[in-house]
Amino acid sequence: MSSAINPTTILVGEGPAAREIAVEQRPGSAPGLFWLNGFKSDMSGSKALAVDAYGAARGLAVTRFDYSGHGRSGGDFLDGTVSRWLEEALAVFASTEGPQVVLGSSLGGWLALLLNKALRDRGDARVKELILIAPAVDATKDLMNARFSPAERKSLAERGYVERASQYGPEPYVYTRGLLDDGDRHLLFDGVIETGCPVTILQGGKDPDVPQEHALKLVSHLLHDPVTLTLIPDGDHRLSRPEDLQRLQDAIGRAVAG
Known part of the structure; x- marks a missing residue:
């Protein structure tokens, strides 16, 4: 039932800011599934592949890509x-057709909300539903800057970046002043968040990176749209265990059928 994946690249930006974005699209029917990775993650991660497998098994279009500085895309992280x-x-979204279920993990959850807002501001209401996994909304302010130690703040002031050890790989996470300052332009918790579509949130109760309180804060800002929050008490940040991936695929099934 599945169609072969079509790997392509899209050139984004101009001049020195131009970068090649690696995209993998699986042709299929609507609604399509549009995946947004987390910070320092790529489109070959277990959740991204679970989304693709769901679409492949049911003949749905699936779009995945790597942000610049991630995975197979160009640009400097x-x-x-x-x-x-x-x-x-x-x-990348502009290369899709028809209604889309947009899924975002961690930072990708924030980007999913921003993508939907930007589209609807343009009169494009093709986002059928948002599925957010441990959504790191306003992460640069609430989950990065607010947690820096005095030493890390000194590093940011003197060196322009902060390095933090990662429990997900050998390389440290690097947070630049440019990332943090730019994040202030996209904060959503300063008012009501209007999505114009249903929102499903999957949140681990033992997530050290995006705590469950953060997901509850997001729910408190989604006042006018249907919201389903599933709290997984023993779930971590990744939510990549077989039972977690099944929950993700079940959520996709409900969104597609809705």
């Missing part, structure tokens, strides 16, 4: 900002 990655998401 240290140049990465929310604005830059949002621009790439919009460019």
Whole structure:
């Protein structure tokens, strides 16, 4: 029932800001599934592949891509900002057709909300539903900057970046001043968040990176649209265990059928 994946690249930006974005699209029927990775994750991660497998088994179109500085895409990770990655998401979304279920993990959850807002501001209401996994909304302010130690703040002031050890790989996470400052342009918790579509949130109760309180804060800002929050008490940030991936695929099934 599945169609072969079509790997392509999309050029985003101009001049020195131009970068090649690696995209994998599986042709199929609507609604399509549009996947947004987390910070320092790529489109070959277990959740991204679970989304693709769901679409492949049911003949649905699936779109995945790597942000600049991630995976197979061009560009320098240290140049990465929310604005830059949002621009790439919009460019890739423009290559899709028909209604889309947009799924975002961690930072990708924030980008999913920003993508939907930008589209609806343009009169494009093709986002059928948002599925957010441990959504790191306003992460640069609430989940990065607010947690820095005095030593890390000194590093940011003197060196322009902060390095933090990662429990998900050998390389440290690097947070630049450019990323943090740009994030302030995209904060959503300063008012009501209007999505114009249903929102499903999957949240781990033992997530050290995006705590469950953060998901509850998001729910408190979604006042006018249907919201389903599933709290997984023993779930971590990744939510990549077989039972977690099944929950994700079940959520896709409900969104597609809705």
